[in-house]
Amino acid sequence: MRNLMGRSFIRRALLATVAGLGCAAGAVAQTLTMGVGSPISSLDPHYHQLRSNGEIAQSIFDTLVVTDAHARLHAGMAESWRALGAEGWEFRLREGIRFHDGTPFTADDIAFTLERIPTVTGPGASYSALIRPVNRVEVVDDRTIRLYTSGPSPLLPTYLTQVVMLSRKIHAGATTADFNSGRVAIGTGPFRLTSYSNNDRIVLARNDQYWGEKPHWAEVNYRILTNDTARTAALLAGDVDFIDQVPTSDIERMRRDSRFRVAQTTSLRTMYLTIDGTRAAPVPGLASSAGAAMDRNPLADLRVRRALSLAIDRRMIQERVMEGSALATGQFMPPDSFSYIPDFPVPAADPEAARRLLAEAGYPQGFQITLAGSSDRYINDARVVQAVGQMWTRIGVRTTIEAQPYASFIGRATRREAPANLLSWGNSTGEVSVLLNSVLRTVNRERGHGSSNRIQYSNPELDRMIGEAEVELDAEKREALLQRATRTALEDYPIMPLYLQNAIWAMRSSLTYEARSDERNDPATVQPAR
Numbered sequence: 001m002r003n004l005m006g007r008s009f010i011r012r013a014l015l016a017t018v019a020g021l022g023c024a025a026g027a028v029a030q031t032l033t034m035g036v037g038s039p040i041s042s043l044d045p046h047y048h049q050l051r052s053n054g055e056i057a058q059s060i061f062d063t064l065v066v067t068d069a070h071a072r073l074h075a076g077m078a079e080s081w082r083a084l085g086a087e088g089w090e091f092r093l094r095e096g097i098r099f100h101d102g103t104p105f106t107a108d109d110i111a112f113t114l115e116r117i118p119t120v121t122g123p124g125a126s127y128s129a130l131i132r133p134v135n136r137v138e139v140v141d142d143r144t145i146r147l148y149t150s151g152p153s154p155l156l157p158t159y160l161t162q163v164v165m166l167s168r169k170i171h172a173g174a175t176t177a178d179f180n181s182g183r184v185a186i187g188t189g190p191f192r193l194t195s196y197s198n199n200d201r202i203v204l205a206r207n208d209q210y211w212g213e214k215p216h217w218a219e220v221n222y223r224i225l226t227n228d229t230a231r232t233a234a235l236l237a238g239d240v241d242f243i244d245q246v247p248t249s250d251i252e253r254m255r256r257d258s259r260f261r262v263a264q265t266t267s268l269r270t271m272y273l274t275i276d277g278t279r280a281a282p283v284p285g286l287a288s289s290a291g292a293a294m295d296r297n298p299l300a301d302l303r304v305r306r307a308l309s310l311a312i313d314r315r316m317i318q319e320r321v322m323e324g325s326a327l328a329t330g331q332f333m334p335p336d337s338f339s340y341i342p343d344f345p346v347p348a349a350d351p352e353a354a355r356r357l358l359a360e361a362g363y364p365q366g367f368q369i370t371l372a373g374s375s376d377r378y379i380n381d382a383r384v385v386q387a388v389g390q391m392w393t394r395i396g397v398r399t400t401i402e403a404q405p406y407a408s409f410i411g412r413a414t415r416r417e418a419p420a421n422l423l424s425w426g427n428s429t430g431e432v433s434v435l436l437n438s439v440l441r442t443v444n445r446e447r448g449h450g451s452s453n454r455i456q457y458s459n460p461e462l463d464r465m466i467g468e469a470e471v472e473l474d475a476e477k478r479e480a481l482l483q484r485a486t487r488t489a490l491e492d493y494p495i496m497p498l499y500l501q502n503a504i505w506a507m508r509s510s511l512t513y514e515a516r517s518d519e520r521n522d523p524a525t526v527q528p529a530r
Contacts, residue, residue, distance in 0.1 A: 039226060071517055072430075073161065078091040079092055079093065089146070089149075091146075100192045104142075107141065112166060127162070152472065152473045228245070242526060244504070247380075248504075266334050271423075271497070271500075273496040275299050276419045289365040311392050313349035315328045315346065331490060337431065416455065433482060436485055512529045
């Protein structure tokens, strides 16, 4: 572990003393200590499109457009934006925005940011998918930029809520390692980086020259506590003030305890299974019911994929495994959101129908399968894969469970080492298009398609509908296209949505926080209770 900016023992002792006073002192306490469940993979804000990476990036850096707790758009670094018909968008920047070292932020920095993103290679979803509509940039003046697209791009402002802006002067030539060392972790955001210890903690200091509303906290200690029990224990002991991903078994206890406050909402995060039906036999992790190698991939048969879905009792997972802190679903978006399909109900479990489909497909005795997932990334993730494994085993598909820390699991999932995986996508843009493009569209790295399509799924009809939706300016028509595309994908069962995870926080009763549907931990909006 590395400490970028050493502090004296006296300084550390003073800060510890202030933190120890807790938030009960209200506005007097100036240090917020957060215990978070998801580690970050890099301080490079363009390395990996991961929720935990993004929330740190948006504390240190800024975006042109921002979203509120309900995924609605608001002005960020851009004070306004307008469509240039079908040609693109023009953004007008606020005056007076500066990076932490005093460097002014100008329209040319946006051009540089868009140039840099495609050159950064990470382990998962790429930010290239968010800027792929842009094919030309025109810097009109220091405060005005035009982003031209190959056709209508109605969602470009929405996509840019996820893209933080860098400086050509500061960041030209900077590598991911340079960000992780702290040397170039210099943004325009509400906090400055003080220190970073990988997989342990990040310390942030308030940016007193911030162009927007100043955060209450002079310092934020962002502690990474991936173990659920340890995270809750830290809050109970007063070692932290605020935690996310509250274990479902602890929620009611926290609600009843007057020392704490719970904030909760249905999130935009879909938990789903990937079913690798595109890989030719022999497939690692698949075997006959007797344990022999198979000369064909059973998952390539639609009937088998349907059977696996019918075996799953999604409502039982919601009620028992997730203890009510989830919403069972058979699609990707929550009710009442843009692109949700009203007449697509939660699939009912039907083990008998599942067994019949297996027999029709030529597997009356079932087969053996490995189901992999993380054990420390999402709420009750290891328990969910165990539950699904038991349901599949009951229909004759004997399931071996491999649950391991996310850092190890995600690499294995990308290498397709297991034929079925529990994965997730946070629809933080408030609609389904990015998921469809990233997870289910035919892989095309140059165009930014399929960046998280780990099973190499390809469906030309689905690709066509996604392509039409991304250039449709009429919102009603675009929603209908996205709904049809979603239905087409779901009826082919390459992936199987299970539930929408709740976003859950607990904190000292002297604090307040508006639960965000995008699950983001935003220290700038944690406030003393009034």
